[in-house]
Amino acid sequence: MVVGLAITAGMLRAPTPLTACFFVVVIAMGYELSRDLIQVAQLSRELRASERRAELAAQAADLAFWSWDPVRDEVWMSARGRDLFDLHPATTIDREALLARIHADDRQPLREVTQRAVREGGAFEREFRVALQTGGVRWLAVRGQAEGNRAGVPSLLRGVALDVTARRRLEREVEEQRNELAHLSRVATLGELSGSLAHEINQPLMGILSNAQAAQRFMAGEPPDLDGVREILADIVEDDKRAGEVIRRLRGLLRKGEVQQGLLDPGDVVGDVLRVTRNDLLNRDILVTVELARDLPPVLGDRIQLQQVLLNLVMNACDAMAAVDRREIRIVARAVEGPAVEVAVCDSGPGVPPADIERIFVPFVSTKEHGMGLGLSVCRTIVAAHGGRLWAENNAGGGATFRLSLPLAPQTRNDRRRVQGVRSR
Numbered sequence: 001m002v003v004g005l006a007i008t009a010g011m012l013r014a015p016t017p018l019t020a021c022f023f024v025v026v027i028a029m030g031y032e033l034s035r036d037l038i039q040v041a042q043l044s045r046e047l048r049a050s051e052r053r054a055e056l057a058a059q060a061a062d063l064a065f066w067s068w069d070p071v072r073d074e075v076w077m078s079a080r081g082r083d084l085f086d087l088h089p090a091t092t093i094d095r096e097a098l099l100a101r102i103h104a105d106d107r108q109p110l111r112e113v114t115q116r117a118v119r120e121g122g123a124f125e126r127e128f129r130v131a132l133q134t135g136g137v138r139w140l141a142v143r144g145q146a147e148g149n150r151a152g153v154p155s156l157l158r159g160v161a162l163d164v165t166a167r168r169r170l171e172r173e174v175e176e177q178r179n180e181l182a183h184l185s186r187v188a189t190l191g192e193l194s195g196s197l198a199h200e201i202n203q204p205l206m207g208i209l210s211n212a213q214a215a216q217r218f219m220a221g222e223p224p225d226l227d228g229v230r231e232i233l234a235d236i237v238e239d240d241k242r243a244g245e246v247i248r249r250l251r252g253l254l255r256k257g258e259v260q261q262g263l264l265d266p267g268d269v270v271g272d273v274l275r276v277t278r279n280d281l282l283n284r285d286i287l288v289t290v291e292l293a294r295d296l297p298p299v300l301g302d303r304i305q306l307q308q309v310l311l312n313l314v315m316n317a318c319d320a321m322a323a324v325d326r327r328e329i330r331i332v333a334r335a336v337e338g339p340a341v342e343v344a345v346c347d348s349g350p351g352v353p354p355a356d357i358e359r360i361f362v363p364f365v366s367t368k369e370h371g372m373g374l375g376l377s378v379c380r381t382i383v384a385a386h387g388g389r390l391w392a393e394n395n396a397g398g399g400a401t402f403r404l405s406l407p408l409a410p411q412t413r414n415d416r417r418r419v420q421g422v423r424s425r
């Protein structure tokens with residue numbers, strides 16, 4: 001434009017200077033253009049390189065990529081993703097087709113979590129099983145993120161998936177070994193109790209025998225004392241129930257079964273353990289007091305395993321007090337912050353040397369002549385598997401307290417009731 005004006009104003013002579021100026025402009029523009037082109041080429045090279053890097057990283061980590069467009073209900077998945085979901089490479093996939101590949105028990109939770117991500121945005125993580133066409137299952141872990149459109153409404157879920165079957169299998173094996181060890185330790189503890197348990201079964205059996213002999217005498221009378229026999233038979237039934245109850249509790253503790261999670265009243269677990277140890281406590285001249293906070297919220301756990309933990313703590317407290325005159329165990333259960341339930345077993349023994357307060361939870365640490373040193377380490381593993389904690393403290397006035405805290409069952413966490421008082425058993 002400037003050049004054109006200059007020509008019209010006669011300041012420049014055409015065509016020579018005009019051509020030269022144009023050349024300068026054209027060269028400058030060409031230079032700019034070629035610089036842009038070079039930059040674009042460089043950018044696309046870098047993009048390809050970074051894509052390649054991402055691909056290599058994904059291959060090394062065995063990651064699969066996926067995305068789901070909830071508006072069109074279209075799922076895209078990398079080749080590895082299709083492998084993991086056991087899908088044919090050419091099948092077009094929507095969300096329901098993908099969910100159909102997932103184990104029936106895991107399907108609904110995954111459906112809900114993805115729906116929530118679409119509704120509310122944000123990231124999510126989930127582990128679930130894919131039911132394989134050949135039978136069996138593959139465990140996958142997915143991590144996803146909702147991406148918003150311009151209005152801020154999530155319009156795409158994008159994420160990665162990873163095969164975690166091997167990790168899950170290992171976890172399962174570790175859990176099985178842990179349960180095996182817990183069972184062995186439980187049997188060993190019950191072995192220690194066997195004398196007093198035999199006595200507990202023997203008592204009703206003796207009662208049955210002497211009642212049966214009395215009934216024989218009543219029957220031999222002329223006329224037979226049928227009312228007396230009737231009363232005796234009722235006693236026999238009661239004694240039989242007592243013996244049966246001891247055997248039932250023992251069988252439960254000796255059983256080597258799957259861990260069964262259920263809602264438990266912590267007070268019931270304390271009661272179970274005191275019933276099993278009752279005779280032993282009597283023989284050792286130990287006074288037991290129990291303080292249960294009223295309306296203790298339930299915890300989620302395996303009844304037998306939690307009984308085992310308490311049984312171990314009570315038996316250890318008994319052993320610790322063998323050489324002292326005042327033998328008292330106090331069991332206190334209360335709701336604490338967390339929210340959790342804490343059960344404390346306090347004794348009037350010599351306490352734990354402060355240097356050993358953590359060491360006693362290490363396997364094979366024992367100060368007892370015939371101790372295996374496994375009880376507390378197994379108990380800590382059990383409590384940890386329940387999401388709780390187990391630790392020891394020395395009491396200001398002497399003796400030790402072992403505290404066990406267990407998180408509340410998820411259902412009751414939000415509606416934690418206040419501790420209103422104390423009830424004793």
Ligand code: ADP
Binds near residue numbers: 349360367368371
């Ligand atoms: P074990 O009973 O076979 O020794 P545990 O793991 O149950 O194995 O206990 C480890 C050690 O912890 C015991 O040997 C004892 O020294 C100590 N201990 C446990 N409970 C108490 C307690 N209530 N008071 C003092 N020491 C205790």
